[in-house]
Amino acid sequence: MAQWQAFLATPAGRFVVKYLVALLVGFVLIALKPVNDHFVNPYTTLVAHEARVALNLFGEGATVQDQVLSSPRFSVKIFNGCNGLEAILIFACGVLAFPASWRSQVVGIVGGLVAIQLVNVVRVVSLFYVGVFKPQWFAATHIFIWQSLIIVFAVVLWLLWAQRYAGVSAPR
């Protein structure tokens, strides 16, 4: 216990506490109905439109209705949990809680959002094609592979930002 108290008194300990609080606040916020209706759902629709644009580059003729991405060959609904918002929270809370300058944080969050969006478009497009060609693999690919990868990606992104771009402004 004393060891934990000593740890929590360090900048690293304070970072861990701030990170946990930020995650808690973030996940509670996106669960609130007004936030869900006015932010999460439109954001998920945006993800669907990004995937539609990518799929149409391959001539799929995809369309979007709310959060449903459809083409003549396959349809997929993007739910909360598949929109990349969890990865964004894992990354953004880590950036905000980290003892770095606000400039580094802004750059980190903007860059991270773009990177996670890109990976998420790759995820949706790849899942679409798994659904087209190997529908029996869809559930495993969707949950087992991509959700694991998206968590790992958010962690890697944060580590890269923290070590290479953030610097540590807090005293040791």
Next chain:
Amino acid sequence: MSAPRGELGRFLRRLPLSVLAAAAIWVVVRPVYEPALCRSAEIAARMVEFPKVAKIQRDDGHALIGRTDLRADSAWLKLSLTQIHFNAVPFLALLFAFPGARPKGTFRRVLVAVGVLLLSHVLALVANVKVFYAADLGSWSQSHYSDTARALYGALRYFFDIPVTFTLPLLLWVGVFRERVLALAGMAVGDAAPRPSGRKERRPAAPA
């Protein structure tokens, strides 16, 4: 920087293979783990209810949740077990990706972390059982549970389905390798912090 950039590079180079190893282990363990998870969750659900009627059966990668005191043709909830336990893969992948020797006490921390992860899977399934009772059994749910109870169990299910599922691998990994993860991010943690990269620490000059 507290940790040499080389360590982050080694971590990142090991990560793809670690993900594959973690996925392979989980594919092998899954057929044994899923029935054990269903049985544990059934026991846990029955511990917090009276009469003890919760029934959780494994059905081809899914859990079938029901009550033994309702008619055989009553509703059963079918949910993906993979959605509950997939987070073991990123947890193991992050665990395997750390290069080098493990500091003393790491094995004990790993055991505790694995225990917490498995417990979270059991609790996630129990939360789904409670939501099934409170919201999915039509008029039976309406007459046995209040709107407040439904909202509380719904919040509990959300808590386990999204925040816990997605953040626990990361949090447990930080818990296991606290000093090394934070050093990797550029933060020193007490005595365990590595020395600045590429430089040897100078001893103060001896007095003449």
